[in-house]
Amino acid sequence: MPRLPNQKLKPMYIARILMERTDEENAMTAQGIADALEAYGIPANRKSVYNDIEALRQFGVDIVHRNGKCGGYFVASRDFDLPELKLLVDAVQSSRLVAGSKCGDLIGKLTKLASAAQAKQLRRQVYVGGCAKSLNETVYYAIDAIHAAINAGKKISFKYFDYNTKMQRTYRKGGKPYVRTPIALCWNEDKYYLLTYCPDFEDPCATYRVDRMENVEATSEDACQYDRSSFNVAEYIRKTFGMYSGETVSARLAFHESLVCVVLDQFGNGAAMTEIGGGRFAVNVEVSASPVFLGWMFQLGDKAEILAPESLRAAMRGMIESGRGVYCGKGEDWQRQMLNEKGKPTQEAYEGERI
Numbered sequence: 628m629p630r631l632p633n634q635k636l637k638p639m640y641i642a643r644i645l646m647e648r649t650d651e652e653n654a655m656t657a658q659g660i661a662d663a664l665e666a667y668g669i670p671a672n673r674k675s676v677y678n679d680i681e682a683l684r685q686f687g688v689d690i691v692h693r694n695g696k697c698g699g700y701f702v703a704s705r706d707f708d709l710p711e712l713k714l715l716v717d718a719v720q721s722s723r724l725v726a727g728s729k730c731g732d733l734i735g736k737l738t739k740l741a742s743a744a745q746a747k748q749l750r751r752q753v754y755v756g757g758c759a760k761s762l763n764e765t766v767y768y769a770i771d772a773i774h775a776a777i778n779a780g781k782k783i784s785f786k787y788f789d790y791n792t793k794m795q796r797t798y799r800k801g802g803k804p805y806v807r808t809p810i811a812l813c814w815n816e817d818k819y820y821l822l823t824y825c826p827d828f829e830d831p832c833a834t835y836r837v838d839r840m841e842n843v844e845a846t847s848e849d850a851c852q853y854d855r856s857s858f859n860v861a862e863y864i865r866k867t868f869g870m871y872s873g874e875t876v877s878a879r880l881a882f883h884e885s886l887v888c889v890v891l892d893q894f895g896n897g898a899a900m901t902e903i904g905g906g907r908f909a910v911n912v913e914v915s916a917s918p919v920f921l922g923w924m925f926q927l928g929d930k931a932e933i934l935a936p937e938s939l940r941a942a943m944r945g946m947i948e949s950g951r952g953v954y955c956g957k958g959e960d961w962q963r964q965m966l967n968e969k970g971k972p973t974q975e976a977y978e979g980e981r982i
Contacts, residue, residue: 633669638679640667642688645702650742654699707740709748716749724766724819724838766819769843770812773821776845777809785843787835796841804842805835808850811860812837822860824853830874832863862913874916878939881909883930893923909934921946 644663649655655663657673657680664671680700684690689704707715719725719733738746769785776783784804788796807823810832814820819837831853882890884906890898900908914920921943924931933940 633667637664637669637671637675638682640664640669641676641679642683645683645688645690645700646705646742648743649699649701650745651701651703653742653744654693654697654701656699659699702742705740709741709745712737712741712745712749722817724817726766729767765841766838769837769840770819772843772845773809773812773837776850777811779845780850781845782806782848782850783809783843784846785835786841788839788841806846806848807833807835808853810853810858813860822863824851826851826853832858875913876916876936876939877911878914878936879909879911879934880924881907881932881934882927883907886927886930889927914939916942918946 641660641664644660645655648663657676660676660680661671661673664676680690689702690700691703692698692700715737716734719730719737725733734749738749741749773783784806786798786802786804787800788798791797807821807825810822810824812819813822813834821835821837821840823833823835824831825833881903887900887908890900890910894910894912898910898912900910903909916939924933924943925946933943
């Protein structure tokens with residue numbers, strides 16, 4: 628008896644048909660599967676379908692048979708459940724990292740992990756207030772190149788840019804490539820940052836927005852050595868408040884008792900709280916003396932106060948006075964109080980780096 632065509636491929640096509648067309652609410656009979664195989668040019672009968680389904684079960688595919696009027700075979704479990712896929716789709720749609728033109732592509736790939744009926748539920752819109760999408764569509768390749776350099780122990784080369792009012796890229800350092808030792812990629816407030824090491828700066832750690840990096844590639848130059856055991860990436864991110872560089876200082880801060888959850892969100896459970904009377908409590912924490920930290924304190928109004936050190940209190944007074952000057956016609960350049968006057972150049976003074 629002549630062998631029917633494409634029989635070696637039949638089990639694989641049955642697996643595809645079941646993965647694409649079935650779920651707990653949508654089953655297929657053996658005859659329905661045989662009819663679907665005909666569309667691929669693979670003749671089949673119900674008995675051979677039964678045998679192939681049993682082989683797929685032994686291989687590990689979770690195929691279940693249900694009796695009854697709407698009975699048949701269906702895939703009962705997948706790598707991702709439908710709620711998990713919905714969560715991933717929502718994350719893609721709401722992420723600033725994913726450029727608008729890439730959202731559809733990524734969601735399309737995610738829908739292939741579900742059945743056709745389930746995929747319809749994934750085609751939905753999540754509305755996120757004030758979520759501006761990245762304009763740099765090559766950020767995925769940059770992330771891949773950075774990881775490759777870190778794993779290989781090499782420096783990376785890249786161009787760094789801003790945008791002007793015409794949405795055109797303006798390159799820092801006149802377009803000259805940066806060469807840095809990559810330490811880690813950090814995700815902070817829906818943005819990717821690259822943390823780097825550069826011994827030429829007073830603060831050797833510098834950060835760069837990945838979506839503002841271009842032509843990222845690993846170099847043949849070995850990465851600079853640094854004491855990994857004494858550097859905690861997570862702690863560095865927490866201290867720098869939004870990835871702005873600034874001198875780290877030990878601060879004592881006071882807050883109204885209604886801000887306990889706000890303080891826990893910002894500093895974590897490690898921030899010991901001490902009641903100081905008047906419905907207030909104090910914490911001793913390490914913070915970055917930067918505009919981002921001062922701005923965070925300022926937005927809490929009279930429910931938050933910097934108790935120490937005096938230099939940080941002076942910087943806050945200067946910021947308030949500077950803002951007052953915008954509207955009242957006078958003020959002082961409070962940022963001058965925060966300049967680093969030590970031997971090595973600061974990152975900003977060295978190359979105008981302010982993320």
